Amino acid sequence: MADVAQRAGVSPSTVSRTMRGLSTVSPETRARVEKAARELSFSISRSASSLVTGRTGRVAVLVPNLESWFLGAALAGMAPALAEAGMDMLVYSVTTPEERAHFFDHLPARRNADALLVVSFALSPGERARLDDLGIPLIFVSQHEEHRASVYVDDAEAALRGTRHLINLGHRRIAYLEPADPSGFAWSSRARLDGYRTALAEAGIEHDEELVRQVAQWQGPVLDAAVGRLLSMAAPPTAIFAETDDIAFRLLTVLRGANVRVPDRVSVLGFDDHAMAAAWDLSTMAQPVRRLGREAAELAHAVIGDPEANLERHVVLPVELVPRGSTGPAPRSPVAGGA
Amino acid sequence: MADVAQRAGVSPSTVSRTMRGLSTVSPETRARVEKAARELSFSISRSASSLVTGRTGRVAVLVPNLESWFLGAALAGMAPALAEAGMDMLVYSVTTPEERAHFFDHLPARRNADALLVVSFALSPGERARLDDLGIPLIFVSQHEEHRASVYVDDAEAALRGTRHLINLGHRRIAYLEPADPSGFAWSSRARLDGYRTALAEAGIEHDEELVRQVAQWQGPVLDAAVGRLLSMAAPPTAIFAETDDIAFRLLTVLRGANVRVPDRVSVLGFDDHAMAAAWDLSTMAQPVRRLGREAAELAHAVIGDPEANLERHVVLPVELVPRGSTGPAPRSPVAGGA
DNA sequence: CTGAAAGCGCTAACAT
């Protein structure tokens, strides 16, 4: 910076002011400084400026993994918003118990970022408390936390509307597949299940606990067994609502393998609008995932810029039904096994 | 840090030495300092240490987007390796032309990271040159660059082996679907196509340029048309090799919609072993994507630690055939249209 | 093995 100052014939302060775009620099001086900076291909050292301003120009993002479409899309929503605000994105992928222990022990984000975005991450009370120790604003994404900024969708409302869609198609026996998450990593809410139940009640359909089944989110033969159970009931479901598209995809595979026609015999409704949902012709409740990320990033920026900002703001985004080929009218005789 | 020093009754220097794990600290002193640090929940300010050491403790990753499974998996491979080395991961997702211009104009990674990992990013010559201006080691991932550290797979060898697999199943008319990438973002190699051709030549199969078709990677009706073209040839293919699993998935959807049985009438082979390949029962050439990321991260760490390190090291990882249900023996009469 | 002092590159008063 001193070099630039010398070359432009000004003081370091002026260079600093120019680089930060302060208006208190005369146009001519600014031009001269910018030219010198370009010639020396100078760019500011954030380390040095952080040291004095206390701001790092970085936002940290905590995610339970990086391979899921959902998290990728959320990050994809944040990235441009942060870049626009001139902030860098620090990603902490904390998946295994060891990584988890390490992250919460050392809090590497401390003094290293101006805010932390926690995305779909199930926290223990102790971990939750540790995050408060970070001393930077926390923003929860795709999950809500009392007394903290959060950006999420209204799961109950969405599940309510999805279930209504099935009911409107004439379905009365509607199963619900929810993820069993033994790892305890991804944050999940009971809200979707509540919405499903509300819709049934609303339509005067008797709730049958047998129709709600837990399945492993990612793999394992548990899903086959669950589907087998459902299909072998005296009054089998004519529609299945999967809590996530990932489950719906696997469900479709199992049904296809078992020669159960979709949607002729069973309708399938997912949740997320995964990038591949269209290819699978899966009807689903579409979450605005990228927007979730973007709103979170913008909220972070706002909070960082203004310490007086409301640290408890909740942003709730809408979910829309995207009807595709996997949902259709209920078969005339739900109990009939034939095609 | 001064607080910790005071509390432990030592000088700041000693605290610094302790925190960095230097061996020149007596065990008792170390214990005392660590205790004090814990009590004050002190953690070091990277900004301050960077300022004097010149090292940031961060690695930057440049990716063309964040929503693809491939990039997510690559990042997932890097994250633990970097965390273990005590480094943070800065992610730059550069997708639109505006983002692109901004990134290469301002080089936000400059003075902000100790190395840059470039993942599957097609660079113009000018952009390539700009990256050298960064003044930090460059490591190319899933692409190779002369005279620069690179981590990638042997695409030609992999495509050769994949094509051989189809030939071994009795196929003689083998089509090849390659991505047409108008955006110019994803880096793709001609090596796979070369491997395909080599295998055909090796088996004495005459090459038919009509069997090689370009299709949009992500969407659009172009794929339908390409498949239509292939299926309406006088001697249609009995197998189709897709350059990526993403294309293969869409191909399978089109074939299913057209009631073309896989693999009875047409075998389909993909490339990547996408997370969803198993669910689609897609045979594919599996890339070790996470490992690609991990090796790149380790290489970065090695290069950062030792300025004398070989900056041109190339790491080539193996690709394995994962045979699943989408490939099978060629039908007896390839020209017959019936099931 | 430990401490004292200088300074990394920048910004924030305060002058001018």
Add this chain to the structure above:
DNA sequence: ATGTTAGCGCTTTCAG
């Protein structure tokens, strides 16, 4: 509108 000065919190000589 611009220059001067004094640190920000750490690491690194150099002494002891």
